[in-house]
Amino acid sequence: MTVAGKVKQAFEKDVILLRLDAILTSKDLGVGTRNSTKYKRIVRSVAEIGLVEPLVVTRLGIKKGSVLLLDGHARLAALLDAGATEARCLVALDDEAFTYNKRVSHLATIQEHYMIIKALAKGASEQKIADTLNLDVAAIRRRRTMLDGICPEAIDLFKSRSVNLGVFSALRRMKPLRQIEAAELMIGAGNLSASYAKVLLAGTRKGDLVNAERKKVGGLSVEPMDRMQREMEAVQADFKSVEKKYGDNVLQLVVANGYIGALIRNAEIERYLGENYPELLSQFKSIVRATSLDQNQTA
Secondary structure, three states: OEEOOEEOOOEOOOOEEEEHHHEEOOOOOOHHHHOOHHHHHHHHHHHHHOOOOOEEEEEOOOOOOOEEEEEOHHHHHHHHHOOOOEEEEEEEOOOOHHHHHOOOOOOOHHHHHHHHHHHHHOOOOHHHHHHHHOOOHHHHHHHHOOOOOOOHHHHHHHOOOOOOHHHHHHHOOEOHHHHHHHHHHHHHHOOOOHHHHHHHHHOOOHHHEOOOOOOOOOOOOHHHHHHHHHHHHHHHHHHHHHHHHHHHHHHHHHHHHHHHHHHHOOHHHHHHHHHHOHHHHHHHHHHHHHHHHHHHHHO
């Protein structure tokens, strides 16, 4: 949105320091959230290095100095639990929490990896990073080396996504071209789990494996793995075929739907079809109704 040719400012220019008792919240953290790994990691991070990301608030007119918290309920709770009385806050000019949260880009798995590498390069110890992220040192080491053996193209495909660490263990056993193919299949299917990566690994040809001597995956012997490989190849071929034709098919559907809709909106044509071809008219109306419903749900 622009005002007089300029981009509208979303936040106040300066980060301000506010008392925590002046910040009003719109929700309470449940017991489940407080017991979650994510919350414990935030608590540990606040205890180790303080608040890294400011709280996001908006000013309220009902009471001078009071603000409403838009983003950072877990961070605020962690600060209160730690006995803090003040926090740095970013003041939003829009009071809709949804509008703000919609623009938040959470840390992706590969971004976290680069963050750890950068911290280590600057002299931070593995133990310090582990304490900050509420992880053990072994987990930090796994994250540090998780991209070893992964080709740049596959890394680029996953760079902005939250990926299970087990995915990279499975990809590492594949050759680069198969890594790229597997990454595209996982993203296309919307499944970035380690279990799906293992299925793709089990369905990989010997020639596409780093080690030609195939190892058991999930306890499967060679024969079931060969059968799974053939079935997986057929599924992949079908998936790529559907993906390739999807755009053209949707375009044809939209054009056909518009044409059919224009036909049945014509009173004379509708009457003629109703008298002579009632089943065809019923099908036309069903097509228009179904397509309109899909478009409304997408919107």
